[in-house]
Amino acid sequence: MSVNIAIVGATGAVGKEFLSILESRKFPLNELRLLASGRSAGKKILFCGKDYIVQELTKNSFKGIKIALFSAGADISKEYAPYAIESGAVCVDNSSAFRMDDDVPLVVPEVNPYDIPKHHGIIANPNCSTIQMVVALKPIHDAVKIKRVVVSTYQAVSGAGLKAIDELKKEAMSILEGKEGFQRKLFPHQIAFNVLPQIPQSKAFLPNGYTSEEMKMVNETQKIMGDHSIRVTATTVRVPVIRGHSESVNIETVKKITAAEVKRLLSTAPGVKVIDDPANQLYPLASETAGRDEVFVGRIREDISIDNGIDMWIVSDNIRKGAALNAIQIAEKLL
Amino acid sequence: MSVNIAIVGATGAVGKEFLSILESRKFPLNELRLLASGRSAGKKILFCGKDYIVQELTKNSFKGIKIALFSAGADISKEYAPYAIESGAVCVDNSSAFRMDDDVPLVVPEVNPYDIPKHHGIIANPNCSTIQMVVALKPIHDAVKIKRVVVSTYQAVSGAGLKAIDELKKEAMSILEGKEGFQRKLFPHQIAFNVLPQIPQSKAFLPNGYTSEEMKMVNETQKIMGDHSIRVTATTVRVPVIRGHSESVNIETVKKITAAEVKRLLSTAPGVKVIDDPANQLYPLASETAGRDEVFVGRIREDISIDNGIDMWIVSDNIRKGAALNAIQIAEKLL
Numbered sequence: 235m236s237v238n239i240a241i242v243g244a245t246g247a248v249g250k251e252f253l254s255i256l257e258s259r260k261f262p263l264n265e266l267r268l269l270a271s272g273r274s275a276g277k278k279i280l281f282c283g284k285d286y287i288v289q290e291l292t293k294n295s296f297k298g299i300k301i302a303l304f305s306a307g308a309d310i311s312k313e314y315a316p317y318a319i320e321s322g323a324v325c326v327d328n329s330s331a332f333r334m335d336d337d338v339p340l341v342v343p344e345v346n347p348y349d350i351p352k353h354h355g356i357i358a359n360p361n362c363s364t365i366q367m368v369v370a371l372k373p374i375h376d377a378v379k380i381k382r383v384v385v386s387t388y389q390a391v392s393g394a395g396l397k398a399i400d401e402l403k404k405e406a407m408s409i410l411e412g413k414e415g416f417q418r419k420l421f422p423h424q425i426a427f428n429v430l431p432q433i434p435q436s437k438a439f440l441p442n443g444y445t446s447e448e449m450k451m452v453n454e455t456q457k458i459m460g461d462h463s464i465r466v467t468a469t470t471v472r473v474p475v476i477r478g479h480s481e482s483v484n485i486e487t488v489k490k491i492t493a494a495e496v497k498r499l500l501s502t503a504p505g506v507k508v509i510d511d512p513a514n515q516l517y518p519l520a521s522e523t524a525g526r527d528e529v530f531v532g533r534i535r536e537d538i539s540i541d542n543g544i545d546m547w548i549v550s551d552n553i554r555k556g557a558a559l560n561a562i563q564i565a566e567k568l569l
Numbered sequence: 570m571s572v573n574i575a576i577v578g579a580t581g582a583v584g585k586e587f588l589s590i591l592e593s594r595k596f597p598l599n600e601l602r603l604l605a606s607g608r609s610a611g612k613k614i615l616f617c618g619k620d621y622i623v624q625e626l627t628k629n630s631f632k633g634i635k636i637a638l639f640s641a642g643a644d645i646s647k648e649y650a651p652y653a654i655e656s657g658a659v660c661v662d663n664s665s666a667f668r669m670d671d672d673v674p675l676v677v678p679e680v681n682p683y684d685i686p687k688h689h690g691i692i693a694n695p696n697c698s699t700i701q702m703v704v705a706l707k708p709i710h711d712a713v714k715i716k717r718v719v720v721s722t723y724q725a726v727s728g729a730g731l732k733a734i735d736e737l738k739k740e741a742m743s744i745l746e747g748k749e750g751f752q753r754k755l756f757p758h759q760i761a762f763n764v765l766p767q768i769p770q771s772k773a774f775l776p777n778g779y780t781s782e783e784m785k786m787v788n789e790t791q792k793i794m795g796d797h798s799i800r801v802t803a804t805t806v807r808v809p810v811i812r813g814h815s816e817s818v819n820i821e822t823v824k825k826i827t828a829a830e831v832k833r834l835l836s837t838a839p840g841v842k843v844i845d846d847p848a849n850q851l852y853p854l855a856s857e858t859a860g861r862d863e864v865f866v867g868r869i870r871e872d873i874s875i876d877n878g879i880d881m882w883i884v885s886d887n888i889r890k891g892a893a894l895n896a897i898q899i900a901e902k903l904l
Contacts, residue, residue, distance in 0.1 A: 382874050386721035386817035388764045388806065407745050410738060428856040429723045429808055429815050431868050431882045439847035443828060443870025465874035469817040473764055474809055480764050482721035482804040493778060512774035521763040533766050535778025539717050539800035547766045
């Protein structure tokens, strides 16, 4: 069965990745409708050897559409998802607009595919840094129950969009050439050759001192895993990496699990690839995950500071599994 | 009282910083003897407006020297410290050679100055990532006792020496120019626009899966704080930053302490500067700590995952407070 698909935000970093994945996975497409702001309307995008014209997103954009993939920010999702639903489409929304709504499933297909059928027109795609973490945590939680997670992230600038990649490259070049006075438009501080403990870069901190990105990792982890007893604290940090989020994840479990058992569990877990060969200096690297589908896990070891603890290093392509791929996996399950 | 000082490893990253700090702090110098390998012997180094000739390090290099500052790696320290002691010098050693020896004090002057007089010719300077962490933790430990620390680091390449800085810059330029086939000499993987969960880059992992850098943070923290009940787990990560180590530090305390109390405590703590103004997007940044003496702390907040927990972000100049400055502070206390 072929379906009509709309992509909202077709010209963005995630929009482009949607197209690349739809093509490579031979998604059963009938019509493909590319939607974006009026500014991008009229642009041509090549897909499967054919030019597609980007159309301006309006409330009438969704006629005949079966699945609408949204990735144009929370404001656009809030405004246009109701029109898509009214037209009979199911929205798979990559923004944070509806993620914590009680009647909206928040889904990582490897973790909670059973939540997909509960939707009322919207299925939310989780935050990138949460997706890759829960894919690796789920098999461990099922085996020995996770009590607490302490995570620190090393997040690529592509999480802030194509303009952020451009700003990092230009600032890096400016510093290497010894020039001064580089004009930043996006990041509040130098990002090249620096690390920023604030994500997103534009938003205010919350009253409890956490950023919204950090609270996403707390709340979304509980909702996706379907277990509000899992305690999470997170520190999310932007690093001068183009693509691929890395995470230093410490977990405390109810029952003891050895590092060897974690490796064995994760080696057969869906969507996970273990790269953990210290003798040969092999561990997951952001530089080697771009364009890859899997969540990579390494540096798996028993935490020496507590009885039932595991430390590990989780890396994935934030634009692919962290956004576009996860949404398309949801769409595939919907069909 | 003026003293005769020798610097072993005078041409390295830390050696150069020793000179800059001795000059700026108006250290009471009589003779300054610059020592290095035969390869660097004969080089001229400008200090206080005068040229000094670098001499080749030999077992006879320490005659008349009162304090020898060693920063040329563990092998050199092990071989030459005995000669320095024989000549009547006290060695302040920046390498890991003697740090965990029972009869060698491991000192951060803000934390355990009382250990200095216990020396038998050698005082060890701790690992850079440990120094900055314990300066911030000590006031909290004194107030409410720290049970456990979970730390993830974001460490600058300068911790691996001047050649590492050069390699990062060249690799970054190569990537920005779209060239392929960059030849790395030092790092086992791409470091520009990437993060590596392995420090040091050249050494094997330990049987427990930790790196030696990670175990330094565990063992040295306990020794410096004089409390082996403090449990520590660490994940140490190299990031493409030239100078300045950042750390995401999570602590669990025996007694409850609020974020406001931590801020108040640290605001008057020796060697600490609190930069914690989220409303104005102000927090410690590696890019702003180069050449500064303080340990900077921000993002101080109560950990929502446990009853008695604090998350914070600790940044310091790894070459300065993390190495050269701390050693010179020890030398000053010795006098």
